[in-house]
Amino acid sequence: VSSGFRAVQWNPAKLIYDGVLIAAVVLYIGTYLLLAYRLDPPKDEPAAIDLRIRAFGTCAFLMLTIILSIGPLARLDRRFLPLLYNRRHFGVLTFFVALLHASFMVEWFAVQNALPDLYAEFTRIADYGKFIGFPFKVLGLLALAILFLMAATSHDFWLAFLTPPLWKALHMALYVAYGLVVMHIALGIMQSDRNPLIPAMLAGGFACVTVLHLAAGWRERAGDRCNKLTGDGWLLVGPPLSIPDKGARIVAAPDGERIAVFRDGTQIGALSNLCAHQNGPIGEGRIIDGCVICPWHSYYYRLADGCAPPPYTEKLVTYRVRVARGVVEVDPRPLPHGTPAAIRYE
Amino acid sequence: MRRAHRSFHRLLWPVLALAVALGFTMALVLRPPPDTAAVTAQELKP
Numbered sequence: 022v023s024s025g026f027r028a029v030q031w032n033p034a035k036l037i038y039d040g041v042l043i044a045a046v047v048l049y050i051g052t053y054l055l056l057a058y059r060l061d062p063p064k065d066e067p068a069a070i071d072l073r074i075r076a077f078g079t080c081a082f083l084m085l086t087i088i089l090s091i092g093p094l095a096r097l098d099r100r101f102l103p104l105l106y107n108r109r110h111f112g113v114l115t116f117f118v119a120l121l122h123a124s125f126m127v128e129w130f131a132v133q134n135a136l137p138d139l140y141a142e143f144t145r146i147a148d149y150g151k152f153i154g155f156p157f158k159v160l161g162l163l164a165l166a167i168l169f170l171m172a173a174t175s176h177d178f179w180l181a182f183l184t185p186p187l188w189k190a191l192h193m194a195l196y197v198a199y200g201l202v203v204m205h206i207a208l209g210i211m212q213s214d215r216n217p218l219i220p221a222m223l224a225g226g227f228a229c230v231t232v233l234h235l236a237a238g239w240r241e242r243a244g245d246r247c248n249k250l251t252g253d254g255w256l257l258v259g260p261p262l263s264i265p266d267k268g269a270r271i272v273a274a275p276d277g278e279r280i281a282v283f284r285d286g287t288q289i290g291a292l293s294n295l296c297a298h299q300n301g302p303i304g305e306g307r308i309i310d311g312c313v314i315c316p317w318h319s320y321y322y323r324l325a326d327g328c329a330p331p332p333y334t335e336k337l338v339t340y341r342v343r344v345a346r347g348v349v350e351v352d353p354r355p356l357p358h359g360t361p362a363a364i365r366y367e
Numbered sequence: 368m369r370r371a372h373r374s375f376h377r378l379l380w381p382v383l384a385l386a387v388a389l390g391f392t393m394a395l396v397l398r399p400p401p402d403t404a405a406v407t408a409q410e411l412k413p
Contacts, residue, residue, distance in 0.1 A: 153397050189372055196379060200387040207394035215401055223391060231384045238377055245370070277370035300369060 038107040042114055049083070050076045070129045075210070077122035079222065082206065084115040085199050086226040093237030099305070102316050109175040112195070116172040119165050126158070157209035160201045167198035185300045203227055245279075248272045251350055258282050258349040261289060261366055269313075271304040274353035279304065280340055282351055283313060283324050290324040290363030291340035291351045297322075298335070326361040339363075 053076040063069040088111050094101040130139040139158075142148075148156050171192055173179075180188045203223055211219045249257045256272050264270045264284035271294055272280050279294035281304025292313065294304045301317030308314070312321040312330065322329050327337035336359035341352040344366045356362055 152393065153399070186369055186372065190375070193376065193379065196383055200383050203387050204390050204394070207391045211394060212398055220391075220395055227384075227387060227391065231380075231388075234380050234384075238380070241373065245373070279370075295369065300372070 034103075035107050035110070038103075039110050039114075042111060046080060046084070046114065046118060049080050053079070066132050067129055070125055070132065074122060074125045074129060077118055077125060078206075078210075081115055081119040081122055082202055082222070082226065084111065084118060085195075085202060086230055088112055088115060089195065089199055089230045090233050093233040096237040097233070097240065099316070105317055112168070113172045113175055116165075116168040119168055123161065123165055153208065153212060155208050157205050160205040160208070164198040164201040164205060167194050167201070171195055171198075180299065185295075185298070189300060199230070245273055245277055247275050247277070250275070251345075255343070255350040255352050256280070258351055260347055261344060261349055264289070264349065267308040269304040269306075271302075272351065276353075280351055280353065281313075282342070282349060283308060285311060285324055287365050287367070288324060288363055289342050289344070289349055289366060290327075291342050292322065292324070292327050293338035293340075293355065295337075296320055297329075297337060303337070325363045326359055328359045 054072060057063075057072050057076070063072055088108060091101065091104045091108055091111075095105045127136075127139070130136050142156050142158055145156070148154055171194065174183070174188070174191065183191065203226075206219065206223055211223065247256075251257060256274065258264070258270055258272055261284060264282055266284055266286065269281040269283040272282060274280055279302075280291050281294045281302075282289065282291045283304075285308045292303055294302055296303050296315040296317065298315065298318055298320045301315045301320075303313055303315050303322070306314045306316045308324060309321075311324055313324055314321045320329065320335060322335065322337050327339040329335040338355040338358055339360050339362040340355060341362050342364050343350050343352075344364070349366075
């Protein structure tokens, strides 16, 4: 939760996350280069640079694959939620790994005084009409530009400035970047190098991301179906004890938006299922000391009124709740942000 | 995620996945045979 501007709100969890991330990248690239030098030592400088291009390129592809898998994995199994916590730093690091991949490629041409050839690759218009022979470096450059845009706007300043819905929509361009990277490899190195590991890595990574998204999307679809309504238009949730203590049941309003109905002992309250920070699924969080904790980044809000406790200022939309004939009901018409609406039942 | 975001996500994903799967398959099938791959490698490298 934020109460003022700080460039990066470091905490032990973020430091550990970033430390593990950097160590994994160093380990991967170090192992790749070590094995390559042992198995087939490069004969000249361009060959040595080529190895670095491959090491950093495959690393960036694997990092992108993991980043895109984290979201659906966290939705399918809560044990993956810690991976989601600092995913933005993961993305920024991926950009820098990809940038190094691109800079080694420029260096490869530069050490052979062949930079005009590189320029020609980008400007031979006729090649843009081919499929095999398409200037695949352009695809990589476009993906790098998208990664730059993601990294540059990853800070909470941009999240607040653009608002979470627009920011999330903008960051979906990462899927486009992934598609461009797959085609960059498929039309580039996969055409010239017959190593079966290249198509295996591409197909495996892409299939993994696709299957995970399909599985998570299939599971999510059920949550969009509107709950039954009472005669006066309130949503039927169920008996109070059907809501887990210190947890929530998520119901869908007629407009498809989700409402998280929490129970804290004998207190019941309904909040928007969208965290004010990144639209995270508040209803998958837990209640500690009367506050609902978002599972994504631990932003917290009082169940009683949807307000973050002072000095924080975030507020959620709340909904009226009642218990009629032993069944919890929620009015799907939202109340203004931070309106006290929780009730106690006997 | 908002409803609109979920809907957009569900629309974008299959379209993108199909396009990339098709592109990847074509790139794999249309690869030059191994004997010409060495020549092409010089053109495409790195």
